[in-house]
Amino acid sequence: MSVFQTYLQLGFFHIFNLQAYDHLVFLLALCAPYVAAEWRRVVALVTSFTLGHSITLALATLGFVQYSPRLVEVLIPVTILLTCLLNLRRAGRDMRREPLLWAGPNLLAAGFGLVHGLGFSSYLRQLLGQSSRPVLELLAFNVGVELGQLLIVALILLLGLVVLRVARAAHRDWVLVVSGAAAGIAAVLLLLNLGS
Incomplete structure (x- = not known):
């Protein structure tokens, strides 16, 4: 197996496993307001997030950026909570009315990606x-992480499709429940990180 394939797999399995639950919860919160038909918007958001975390991952791994791992572990759940609060504020709105590449959500995802990239860097440096x-x-x-994220997003959108179409749940209720659950997990994670 080549070096590229090895690190591609490491990136994929780093994000696509339960030990990366904080990143999984962030992706869940990021996708919550969207339905399967809006997959292009979700891919744009996830790619913005990847661009953000790729920058800090590279800078930290190459030693250009120094940071406090403890601070990053506190900031990651904060990014999840802020995403959930934004979702709760926008629950019930038709996201299709926003331009596909509207800068707001994509810039926010990229900004939060900067924080998450620092979290990835200690693992990669090891x-x-x-x-x-x-x-x-x-x-x-980074390519492996992106592929893992896209698979997770596809599963989240598929689950949303089942809940909204088969179980006939209201879209607003889906956003509220998913965002509320993600916020709850993030709050517990934040309290644990603040207490350690």
């Missing part, structure tokens, strides 16, 4: 060891 110029590894890891 994998890389003393590699001096891990450009290929960084690229492969």
Whole structure:
């Protein structure tokens, strides 16, 4: 297996597992207001998030940025809570009325990605060891993370489709329940991180 394939798999399985539950909960909150027919908007949001975390992941992994891991572990649930609060405020609105590439949500996702990228970097630095110029590894890891995120998003949108079409739940109720659950998990995570 090539170096690219190895790090692609590591990125994919880093995001697509239950140990990355804080990132999974963030993706759940990010997708909550959208239905399957709006998949392009969700892909734009997730890609914005990936661009953000790719920047800080590269900068931190290459040693250009120093940060407090404890602070990052506190900020990650804050990003989830803010996303959920925005969802709760916008619940019941027709998201299709917003322009596809409307800067607000995409910039917010990219900004939150900056925080999450720092969270990814300590894991990646451990994998890389003393590699001096891990450009290929960084690229492969980020592509793997993006593929994992897109699969998770597809599953979330599919679950939403089942709940909204088969169970005939109201879209507003779906947004409120999912965002409320994600906010609850983020609040517990925040309290645990503040207490440690």
